Every structure is written in C-alpha cells, then in structure tokens.
Amino acid sequence: MKAEKSSPRLSYTAPSTESPWSTYLTQIDRVTPYLGRLGRWVETLKHPKRALIVDIPIEMDDGSVRHFEGFRVQHNLSRGPGKGGLRFHPSVTLEETMALAAWMTIKTAAMDLPFGGAKGGVRVDPRTLSRHELEKLTRRYTSEIAIIIGPKRDIPAPDVNTNAQVMAWMMDTYSMHVGFTSTGVVTGKPVHLGGSLGRVKATGRGVYVTGREAAQRLGLELEGARVALQGFGNVGSAAAELFAVAGSKIVAVQDQWGTLITGKGVDVEDLLARHRAGHGIGGSPADDDAFWDVPCDILILAALESQLTAERAQRIKAKLVLEGANGPTLAAADDVLADRGILVVPDILCNAGGVTVSYFEWVQDFSNFFWKESEINARLDTLLVEALRKVWLYGERNSISLRTAAFVVACERILTARQERGLYP
Numbered sequence: 001m002k003a004e005k006s007s008p009r010l011s012y013t014a015p016s017t018e019s020p021w022s023t024y025l026t027q028i029d030r031v032t033p034y035l036g037r038l039g040r041w042v043e044t045l046k047h048p049k050r051a052l053i054v055d056i057p058i059e060m061d062d063g064s065v066r067h068f069e070g071f072r073v074q075h076n077l078s079r080g081p082g083k084g085g086l087r088f089h090p091s092v093t094l095e096e097t098m099a100l101a102a103w104m105t106i107k108t109a110a111m112d113l114p115f116g117g118a119k120g121g122v123r124v125d126p127r128t129l130s131r132h133e134l135e136k137l138t139r140r141y142t143s144e145i146a147i148i149i150g151p152k153r154d155i156p157a158p159d160v161n162t163n164a165q166v167m168a169w170m171m172d173t174y175s176m177h178v179g180f181t182s183t184g185v186v187t188g189k190p191v192h193l194g195g196s197l198g199r200v201k202a203t204g205r206g207v208y209v210t211g212r213e214a215a216q217r218l219g220l221e222l223e224g225a226r227v228a229l230q231g232f233g234n235v236g237s238a239a240a241e242l243f244a245v246a247g248s249k250i251v252a253v254q255d256q257w258g259t260l261i262t263g264k265g266v267d268v269e270d271l272l273a274r275h276r277a278g279h280g281i282g283g284s285p286a287d288d289d290a291f292w293d294v295p296c297d298i299l300i301l302a303a304l305e306s307q308l309t310a311e312r313a314q315r316i317k318a319k320l321v322l323e324g325a326n327g328p329t330l331a332a333a334d335d336v337l338a339d340r341g342i343l344v345v346p347d348i349l350c351n352a353g354g355v356t357v358s359y360f361e362w363v364q365d366f367s368n369f370f371w372k373e374s375e376i377n378a379r380l381d382t383l384l385v386e387a388l389r390k391v392w393l394y395g396e397r398n399s400i401s402l403r404t405a406a407f408v409v410a411c412e413r414i415l416t417a418r419q420e421r422g423l424y425p
C-alpha cells in the first residue's frame with residue numbers, strides 16, 4: 001500500500017469574494033422588518049442547528065490513500081426533517097454548505113413542504129475519480145453521516161455532480177447500517193429503487209413553470225423569446241428543452257467548459273446529444289465575458305452560486321432572470337436589477353421543482369404506492385403556480401421584490417413553527 005496523501009485543492013475562481021453565507025445573511029436582514037412580532041425569533045435563522053465535518057479516507061485504484069473532507073449541515077428542522085442535496089465539487093466548503101442548507105430551509109417553507117433545510121458536500125473533483133473510487137467515496141461519506149440522516153431525520157438528494165447512481169449507493173449503504181432496505185433515506189434514486197418518475201427533470205421543469213408564469217405577468221411571449229442560459233447540467237438542460245418546446249430561442253449557453261453564443265438559436269436536442277457524448281457545448285472559452293452582454297429576453301442561471309455580480313447585473317439585457325441555481329445573484333446585484341426594473345424569480349421558488357418532486361418521492365416511498373409521471377408533473381405545476389401566486393400577491397401588496405416576498409412568506413411559516421414549538425428545555 002502506498003503512503004497517505006491529502007486530496008489536492010482544485011482551483012475554482014468565483015467571480016466575487018462575497019460568500020454565499022453572507023449573501024444569505026443579508027437576505028435575512030432585508031426580510032426582518034416585515035416579520036413583525038415573529039422577528040423576535042429571527043436569530044434562529046442565522047445559526048445552523050447542526051453541522052458535521054467528516055474525514056473520508058479512500059484507498060485509490062493505484063493503492064495510495066487520499067483524504068477528502070465532507071460536510072452535512074442541518075440548518076433548521078422546525079417544520080420537519082432536513083431536506084437538501086449532496087454536492088461533489090472542488091469548491092465545497094463548510095460555509096458554502098451552511099448557505100445552501102439555509103436556502104433549503106427557506107425553500108421548503110416557501111413551498112409549504114413539511115421539511116426543514118439541510119445540505120451536504122464533499123470537496124472533490126469527481127471527474128478525477130474512477131467509478132470504483134467514486135462509489136467508495138460515496139459509501140464512506142454516507143457511513144460517516146449516517147448518525148444524523150434517515151427518512152424521518154434528514155433526507156439527501158442529488159445536487160451538482162451527483163445523480164441517481166450516487167443516491168442508490170447512499171440508500172444501499174444506509175440500509176446496510178440499519179439492517180433493512182430504507183428507500184426513504186434519499187430522494188432522486190433510480191425509479192426501480194423507489195425513485196419517482198419525473199424527478200430527474202423536475203428542477204428544470206420548475207424553472208420553466210415559474211418562468212412561464214412570470215413571463216405571462218410581464219406580458220412576455222415565450223414563443224420567440226430569446227433565452228441565455230448559464231449551466232447546461234441537470235437543471236439547465238431540462239429547462240432549455242422545455243423553453244425550446246414552447247418556441248423560445250436559446251441564443252447563448254455557457255458551462256464550465258465553453259460559451260456558445262448564436263443569434264439564430266441552438267438546437268437543444270442536438271446540443272444535448274453532443275453533450276452526452278462527451279463533446280461539451282463547444283464555442284469560445286468558459287470564462288467568455290461576452291455572455292453577460294448577449295441580447296436576450298430571459299436569462300437562466302443554472303450553474304453555481306455568486307455568478308451575477310453588480311457589474312454583470314448592469315450589463316445584462318434580459319427582462320426576466322430565472323434562478324435555476326442556488327444563490328446565483330449577489331445582494332448588490334439584486335439592488336441593481338431592482339433599479340433597472342428586471343424581474344428576478346428567486347431560487348427558492350424557481351428551482352423548487354426538484355425538492356417538490358423529492359417530497360412526492362418521499363411520500364410514495366412511505367406509502368409504497370407510485371404515481372404516474374403525468375400525475376407528478378400536474379401536481380408539480382399546481383404547487384409551483386400556487387406558491388408563486390401567493391408570493392406575487394404579497395410582493396405587490398407590499399411593493400417589495402419577489403425574493404423578499406418569498407422570504408417573508410417562508411420565514412413566517414418557519415418562525416411560527418419555532419414559536420409554537422417553544423424552546424427546549
């Protein structure tokens with residue numbers, strides 16, 4: 001066996017030094033004046049309930065041992081078990097995971113799902129691992145966090161660079177720990193292992209549904225609308241497909257590897273096929289700044305957090321911004337967008353399709369009764385439309401942004417639960 005070594009910290013340059021956690025804290029400060037007497041409990045939202053840091057030693061295929069750092073943060077469990085994805089990415093930190101967990105608390109409450117908020121992450125570039133190494137990493141991570149997860153405690157799901165296969169390994173590992181098959185411990189599993197039809201594309205579908213509703217209120221026709229898209233992964237590609245079906249033109253796509261800008265619009269099916277075959281999206285380099293100047297009607301952010309800085313917000317041409325990613329817009333950029341009259345559908349509604357179908361999956365697992373895909377998509381549409389309608393109304397009545405309105409609606413639910421439960425002991 002070779003000597004132990006630490007995993008290299010792969011470089012990732014964020015466009016801003018503002019951390020996602022400080023973006024989140026600013027959002028909470030902005031909402032506090034609207035919380036009335038519930039404001040008394042707002043501090044609870046500024047502190048994660050529980051955070052676990054785990055060491056994941058893995059024997060690599062070449063016989064060496066590498067150590068990876070992983071996290072599971074449970075931000076708030078006042079309204080139910082923790083819910084939130086698992087991310088494999090070289091830029092994962094505890095602070096980032098805290099912010100992502102907190103946004104899950106707000107998101108599940110904004111959707112009125114019976115969950116709290118949680119998130120997990122491992123600092124790793126999964127493309128540098130073999131399938132066998134990735135499976136070992138997933139299983140050891142699951143084993144380390146098994147003391148705090150479970151179908152009634154905290155239920156992970158896929159996020160950046162994790163998928164149904166990773167969820168199947170997590171489910172199997174947890175089941176080995178408890179001694180029986182526990183399908184409800186994760187969502188986003190393969191369909192024949194208790195997964196839900198419609199889950200894979202649910203987040204992208206939610207981006208489309210909330211975008212459709214917002215566009216309608218703006219008087220913006222989707223037929224012929226020009227869409228610029230950052231991120232062509234699970235969320236971005238599924239959203240792009242639905243916008244293309246609605247007749248929109250995808251005029252720009254940027255991902256980790258390239259930037260494609262084309263006035264005549266891309267053939268989404270063709271791009272997906274090339275992407276699946278490992279050819280990437282092509283075009284100019286990934287950091288091509290021209291992406292932010294592209295003439296478009298709708299900008300979809302479906303990559304990572306902190307992408308839309310105040311400087312970029314000054315330049316974008318869109319009338320509508322859809323936050324498929326979590327926390328893609330910095331607080332200062334929010335102000336610029338508000339000044340420029342650009343409507344933002346905030347992440348906690350825009351990308352809530354994933355957690356909503358995860359909720360459906362969890363319910364189906366408990367009842368062992370599975371629904372048809374058409375039923376799932378219809379229920380998802382209904383819940384998203386209703387959540388957006390309530391938030392829109394609240395925002396209009398109080399002359400505040402959709403983000404602040406969504407936060408108020410969500411925080412009222414969380415803090416009411418906090419108040420009614422009281423403090424233990």
Ligand code: NAD
Nearest residue numbers: 159160161203231232233234235255256303325326351354
């Ligand atoms: P993914 O790994 O499938 O795709 C991520 C995409 O972002 C890829 O196309 C990648 O190339 C691109 N990307 C990464 N870094 C980039 C950079 N610096 N510049 C431009 N593009 C970059 O992940 P996903 O599941 O599609 O998640 C995307 C976002 O949506 C994340 O913020 C995630 O938290 C959020 N989200 C995902 C889900 C879900 O169900 N998967 C649910 C809610 C929110």
